[in-house]
Amino acid sequence: MYHWIFVPLTLGLSVLCAFFETLYVRTGNNEWKQLTKFWMSLFAVNFAIGVATGIILEFEFGTNWSNYSWMVGDIFGTPLAIEGILAFFLEATFFAVMFFGWDRFSKRMHLFSTWMVALGSNLSALWILIANGWMQNPIGMRFNPETARFEMLDIWAVISSRIAISHFTHATSSGFLLASLFVTAVSSWFLLKGRHQTFARRSITVAATFGLFSAMFVAFTGDEHAYITVKTQPMKLAAMEGLYKGKKPTGLIAFGVVNPDKQTGDAGDPFVTKIEVPGMLSLLANRKLGSFVAGIDDLVWGNPEHDIVGVDRKMKYGRQAVSSLADFKKARKTGDSAAAVAALAIFDQNREFLGYGYLKKPSDAVPPVSLVFYSFRVMAGLGTFFILLFTLFLIQSARDKLTANRWLLRIGVISVFLGYIAQQAGWIVTEVGRQPWAIQGLLPVSVARSNLDSGTVAVTFFIFLALFTVMLIAEVKIMTKQISLGPEGSAL
Amino acid sequence: MIRHALNFYVEGFRNMRLGRALWKIVLLKILFLFIVIKLFFFPDVLKVTYDNDTDRAEHVLRRLTQSAETDQEPLPPVAGKK
Numbered sequence: 001m002y003h004w005i006f007v008p009l010t011l012g013l014s015v016l017c018a019f020f021e022t023l024y025v026r027t028g029n030n031e032w033k034q035l036t037k038f039w040m041s042l043f044a045v046n047f048a049i050g051v052a053t054g055i056i057l058e059f060e061f062g063t064n065w066s067n068y069s070w071m072v073g074d075i076f077g078t079p080l081a082i083e084g085i086l087a088f089f090l091e092a093t094f095f096a097v098m099f100f101g102w103d104r105f106s107k108r109m110h111l112f113s114t115w116m117v118a119l120g121s122n123l124s125a126l127w128i129l130i131a132n133g134w135m136q137n138p139i140g141m142r143f144n145p146e147t148a149r150f151e152m153l154d155i156w157a158v159i160s161s162r163i164a165i166s167h168f169t170h171a172t173s174s175g176f177l178l179a180s181l182f183v184t185a186v187s188s189w190f191l192l193k194g195r196h197q198t199f200a201r202r203s204i205t206v207a208a209t210f211g212l213f214s215a216m217f218v219a220f221t222g223d224e225h226a227y228i229t230v231k232t233q234p235m236k237l238a239a240m241e242g243l244y245k246g247k248k249p250t251g252l253i254a255f256g257v258v259n260p261d262k263q264t265g266d267a268g269d270p271f272v273t274k275i276e277v278p279g280m281l282s283l284l285a286n287r288k289l290g291s292f293v294a295g296i297d298d299l300v301w302g303n304p305e306h307d308i309v310g311v312d313r314k315m316k317y318g319r320q321a322v323s324s325l326a327d328f329k330k331a332r333k334t335g336d337s338a339a340a341v342a343a344l345a346i347f348d349q350n351r352e353f354l355g356y357g358y359l360k361k362p363s364d365a366v367p368p369v370s371l372v373f374y375s376f377r378v379m380a381g382l383g384t385f386f387i388l389l390f391t392l393f394l395i396q397s398a399r400d401k402l403t404a405n406r407w408l409l410r411i412g413v414i415s416v417f418l419g420y421i422a423q424q425a426g427w428i429v430t431e432v433g434r435q436p437w438a439i440q441g442l443l444p445v446s447v448a449r450s451n452l453d454s455g456t457v458a459v460t461f462f463i464f465l466a467l468f469t470v471m472l473i474a475e476v477k478i479m480t481k482q483i484s485l486g487p488e489g490s491a492l
Numbered sequence: 493m494i495r496h497a498l499n500f501y502v503e504g505f506r507n508m509r510l511g512r513a514l515w516k517i518v519l520l521k522i523l524f525l526f527i528v529i530k531l532f533f534f535p536d537v538l539k540v541t542y543d544n545d546t547d548r549a550e551h552v553l554r555r556l557t558q559s560a561e562t563d564q565e566p567l568p569p570v571a572g573k574k
Contacts, residue, residue, distance in 0.1 A: 041510060044510070044511065044514055045510070045514065048514035048515070048517055048518050049514075049517065051518060051521075052518070052521060052522055052525060055525055055526075056525065056529065056534075059525075059529065059530050059534035060534065062534065062535070062536030062537060062538070062539070063533075063534040063535060063536070063537055066536070066537035066538045067552050067555050067556075069536075069538075070538055070548060070549070070552045071552060096500070096501060096504065099504065099508075099511065100500060100501070100503070100504025100505075100507075101500070101504075104500060145553075146549075147545075147549045148549050148552040148553045148556060149549070319559075319560070322556065322557060322559060322560045323557075323560040325553070325556060325557050325560070326557035326560040329553050329554075329557055357559070358559060447555060447556065450537045451537075451555075452537075459533065460533050460534065463529065463533055464529075467521075467524070467525075467529070471517075471521065474517060478510075478513065478514075482510065
């Protein structure tokens with residue numbers, strides 16, 4: 001989550017800088033060049049502070065997640081390696097031209113470099129999200145019980161996974177949205193202070209246009225992502241909605257207060273209070289009016305009427321997978337090849353439920369419902385608000401009435417912080433919503449982690465927290481100083 | 493051509509103002525991450541504890557089958573961490 005404070009602004013501001021520079025090249029107006037350079041300086045601050053913050057996550061793979069790292073190295077490592085070789089080098093190469101080459105290269109070459117930096121940044125996100133998408137929906141591989149590793153069978157299945165693609169489009173467009181909020185916020189602040197008014201109006205016009213399209217695309221991709229999640233991670237969707245008992249049709253909870261005492265299988269009401277849109281979840285989840293959407297209870301205890309195998313049964317299959325794996329290991333040690341073959345046959349029959357064999361009770365498959373439920377509403381609610389916000393900014397910009405609507409400018413300044421909140425809420429939905437799984441259905445977090453004592457984990461956590469906090473403070477200080485200097489004072 | 497590229501970078505860095513501060517932060521951060529944090533706080537647990545891939549695979553298999561086998565020896569603590 002800390003890493004994600006820095007990343008989305010890089011993703012979006014790189015593209016916005018490319019748009020600003022395109023306007024400079026097309027119009028030949030040096031004011032657009034000065035505008036581009038200002039936003040580029042802020043992009044540079046965020047990029048410099050944020051770069052390599054992801055490295056610490058990779059350190060953690062070997063330390064805190066050693067079992068996971070061993071098991072998925074072949075699969076997970078590939079997109080991360082491609083990210084490093086392809087995307088990062090693309091960015092790094094053209095970064096220098098973008099910053100040093102204003103007077104050394106032609107306008108077109110410089111513009112091309114700026115677009116390459118934007119492409120490189122977003123390509124980095126692609127590969128990372130392909131890796132994350134595989135964890136949410138593990139496909140294109142096979143578990144090798146000899147080496148205890150997942151082996152890649154089909155790299156194109158991993159790359160083209162619907163979860164990975166929808167993850168990527170949703171995450172990157174949310175980055176575009178955040179960058180638009182950022183530009184709008186800074187420009188609104190300038191207008192409130194009566195500074196750089198032409199610059200600020202131009203920036204708002206471009207950012208609000210980009211932001212409006214991004215916000216609508218975020219909503220579209222979010223809907224697509226939820227539609228795919230129903231099929232690949234139905235428990236996550238059920239938690240997002242606080243849905244315990246599936247029904248036909250199923251309503252969407254627009255607003256609700258979750259009953260904190262509600263447990264799976266009990267008769268309690270999931271909500272203290274709620275506002276429900278009848279039938280809407282059936283339409284959104286299945287794109288079919290009146291359709292059944294599985295609830296937490298259906299998924300945990302099973303629902304034969306709708307062909308849902310419960311976690312309780314999956315645990316039995318999973319335990320067979322685990323014990324046959326143990327038998328295979330023993331047979332291999334004693335050199336009993338017949339027993340090894342027999343054990344492997346039983347393992348193959350139950351391998352897709354391996355992860356369930358490690359759960360202690362069926363309700364262990366349920367993620368923290370309240371956190372996922374509220375985070376989803378924060379994210380979706382703010383996303384809807386941003387569409388309205390950018391629409392208002394565009395209308396007032398077209399009427400040349402921005403400075404006359406100081407209330408809107410003040411909201412514009414605050415909204416960048418709401419953007420960050422929405423970003424974090426989205427990651428909570430996707431990552432907390434998939435608990436207890438490190439790899440959906442195959443490996444729970446409890447088995448994926450290293451055998452470390454809690455003191456060791458605490459030490460590394462606090463070191464990481466301290467380092468990132470220092471970087472965040474540094475970024476805020478340098479960023480606010482650059483903003484206060486304004487476009488005239490910004491020079492790299 | 494290499495000299496041309498080198499001059500480009502040298503002059504670029506020389507003319508930087510904000511960029512110099514940012515580069516100091518980037519270099520300090522990378523040094524701190526790779527030399528202090530990685531070396532002292534984030535060892536690759538399996539690489540440090542075991543010498544070869546066969547033993548590492550055995551460790552992971554033992555973890556995967558721990559719940560099914562009650563007669564297994566407990567997993568060793570991570571090397572260097574007590």
